[in-house]
Amino acid sequence: MRGTKADGPKDSRFQRKAFIGLLALAVLSPLGIILPKVFHSEGPFGEWGPEYFGRALGYVPEGIRRGVDLWHAPAQGYTFLKDACFVSQLFFYVASGLLGLLLAGLLVFLLARMGRRDER
Amino acid sequence: MHIPDGYLSPQTYAPLYGASFIFWGLALKRVRRELSARQVPYLAMAAAFSFLIQMFNFPAPGGTSGHVVGGAIIAILLGPWTAVIALSVVLLIQAVVFGDGGITALGANCCNMAVAMPFVSYGVFKLVRGARARGRRLSIAAFLAGYIGLCASAVLAGVEFGIQPLIAKAPDGRPLYAPYPLKVAVPAMALEHLFFFGIVEGLITALLVGYIIKNEPALVHALKEERQGEEKIAGNQG
Numbered sequence: 328m329r330g331t332k333a334d335g336p337k338d339s340r341f342q343r344k345a346f347i348g349l350l351a352l353a354v355l356s357p358l359g360i361i362l363p364k365v366f367h368s369e370g371p372f373g374e375w376g377p378e379y380f381g382r383a384l385g386y387v388p389e390g391i392r393r394g395v396d397l398w399h400a401p402a403q404g405y406t407f408l409k410d411a412c413f414v415s416q417l418f419f420y421v422a423s424g425l426l427g428l429l430l431a432g433l434l435v436f437l438l439a440r441m442g443r444r445d446e447r
Numbered sequence: 448m449h450i451p452d453g454y455l456s457p458q459t460y461a462p463l464y465g466a467s468f469i470f471w472g473l474a475l476k477r478v479r480r481e482l483s484a485r486q487v488p489y490l491a492m493a494a495a496f497s498f499l500i501q502m503f504n505f506p507a508p509g510g511t512s513g514h515v516v517g518g519a520i521i522a523i524l525l526g527p528w529t530a531v532i533a534l535s536v537v538l539l540i541q542a543v544v545f546g547d548g549g550i551t552a553l554g555a556n557c558c559n560m561a562v563a564m565p566f567v568s569y570g571v572f573k574l575v576r577g578a579r580a581r582g583r584r585l586s587i588a589a590f591l592a593g594y595i596g597l598c599a600s601a602v603l604a605g606v607e608f609g610i611q612p613l614i615a616k617a618p619d620g621r622p623l624y625a626p627y628p629l630k631v632a633v634p635a636m637a638l639e640h641l642f643f644f645g646i647v648e649g650l651i652t653a654l655l656v657g658y659i660i661k662n663e664p665a666l667v668h669a670l671k672e673e674r675q676g677e678e679k680i681a682g683n684q685g
Contacts, residue, residue: 352500373632439482
């Protein structure tokens, strides 16, 4: 099964289309922060920051208070500058999408290649 | 559905990490054996697709927001084991680079979204589609695969949240971790996915799977067995 067929012209045509589709998703991704803002929606259940618990319960559960400082992600919240204006956030969001696309593709590619090298 | 750090007790996240490790090991082994060189670019694109589609947060009735995962699409197109790899890689990047989902909760998030979802989706798709169905039956199978897969994964997260108050309390009786009991957390997670996000996941799954089965059927893992069956029959006849 493995590698019996070379990439045919049909394959590469479909891959090109799919890749353009992915880029389009990245460019459109700011909709994912614009829409919740327009409708004033909160985040998903169970993904609140500690300040939510202060408001809702009057205290922050100890584990959650400690959990916040466990890891500071370089692009926390899909942005690169926390206090940037909303318009800049839109650009950071697209950049995050492209970065994610790149990293996800690269990591998967490496994982899959690693396997094949083992076999030789 | 990305559980942050601090919401789960070590008694919860450690075993779920263990379960994830088992599935990662099995999945890597299987993918190395079965994935053809031709499929590798598709696996990379599948991971990128899931990452991007998860950036589309949209508002739900009731004031929350959320997104789809794309796990059913990947499971149907590339097989559930391949989906485990693609989705786990996405969750790892989200946690480490973007702080979406906790580092300690990565095992739990992988169990919910990268293991339960693809296997449930794939099972539902096979079951509903039956033998070689095309057309409407196939669309319904793909829809239900996305719908039930996402809901199952949400309910699991709800259970993981809900058991926290039972597991650990501070001396003053306050919960140490996620504070809401099962009877709050499970319905909260289940309802918004049953009535909203699950439907969107189902629709997107039906649309994309339908499109790819129509245009690139040779790529689709879920059709592989019957394809091999047909080749065998054709070979016998020839």
